[in-house]
Amino acid sequence: MHITNIISQYFGKFAKTQFPPFIQRVINAGYVKFLGLNMSEFKNARYYKSLNDLFTRKLEINREIVSAENEFISPTDSFITECGQIKEDTALQIKGMEYSVEELLTFYCTDNFSKVKEGSFMNFYLSPKDYHRYHSPCEFQLKKLIHVPGKLYPVNLKYLNKELDLFVQNERVILECIDTNGKLFYMVFVGALNVGQMVFEFEPKVETNIDTAEIKVYEYEDIKIDKADCLGYFKMGSTVVMLWEEDAVEIESLLNEDVRFGQKIATFK
Structure with missing residues (x-):
């Protein structure tokens, strides 16, 4: 197991610990102040029983969602580190740092790779202060989930600029999806340091950040996901x-x- 996975496992144990209420309130308040969290859409920090509860907090106020059927919405609150066209299998983790889309998706997506190797891409970076839940960007049919164990390097701008093939090296979960126009898209959720x-x-x-090297594949016939549905969450950014x-x-x-989750990021052609 890589050192980044070990560090993340220990941090995960700390984050899920429920300390006595007074101590937990101090921890939560310190986290909110240190990172400058905007809690206006959430419960007061004192009500979360652990750091994990705070990290994975649900929205308490309904977010305004772009409702047009021909538009994709952002699945997360995040920062766009790169976006553009995939060129002959190559996309960017950040300017000047390329990676192979085929390697990112693994050979379990080989049958569909030709469809995306000249397609479009967008990278969403969630910082520790962001809302950590991820949502459906449109209505779609879920065809496959692939869990790829790997390292847990940080995915902040410093590491994106220095670590080659960071997305390909890190643990990830890949969703293979078909939108209402019958077009293919992938969502790749990349683990990072301290993501328990x-x-x-x-x-x-699906169990991530465990001591295994086995890639697991789950295939589906009848899972339909509606636009803006919550898919899950990161336990940290x-x-x-x-x-x-x-x-x-x-x-x-x-x-x-x-x-922000809910705003327009793309339009169907």
């Missing part, structure tokens, strides 16, 4: 990569911008 777990509410069998089939969407120009 990535949780998927529709598939409780991390990254989501979206990959679209060639000529499927027109993505918005959002490079180096903050986005």
Whole structure:
């Protein structure tokens, strides 16, 4: 097991510990103040029983969602570190740092790889202060989930600029999806340092950050996900990569911008 996984496991144990109420309130208040969390859409920090509860907090106020059927919405509150066109299998983790989309998706996606190797991509970085739940960007049919064990390097801007193939090296969960136009897209959830777990509410069998090298694949016939449905959550910040089939969407120009779950990020072609 890589040192990053060991560090993350120990941090995960701390984060899920429920300390006596007074101590937990101090921990939560310190976390909110240190990171400058905006808690206006959530319960007061004192009501969360552990750091994990605070990290994975639910929205208490309904978010305004772009309802147009021909538009993708952001699945997360995050920062767009890169976006654009995939060129002959190559996408960017950040400017000047390329990676192979085929390696990211693994050979379990080989049958569909030709559809996305010249498509579009967008990278969503969630910092520790962000809302940590991820949602469906549109109505879609879920075809496959692939869990790929790996390292847990940080995914912040410093590491994106220095660690080659970071997304390919890190643990990840890949969702293979078909939108209402019959077009293919992928959502890739990338683990990171101190991410004790990535949780998927529709598939409780997925266990991340455990001592295994086995890739696990789950295939589905009848799972339909509605737009804005909660898919799950990171236990700390991390990254989501979206990959679209060639000529499927027109993505918005959002490079180096903050986005919020619910806002428009792409339009069906």
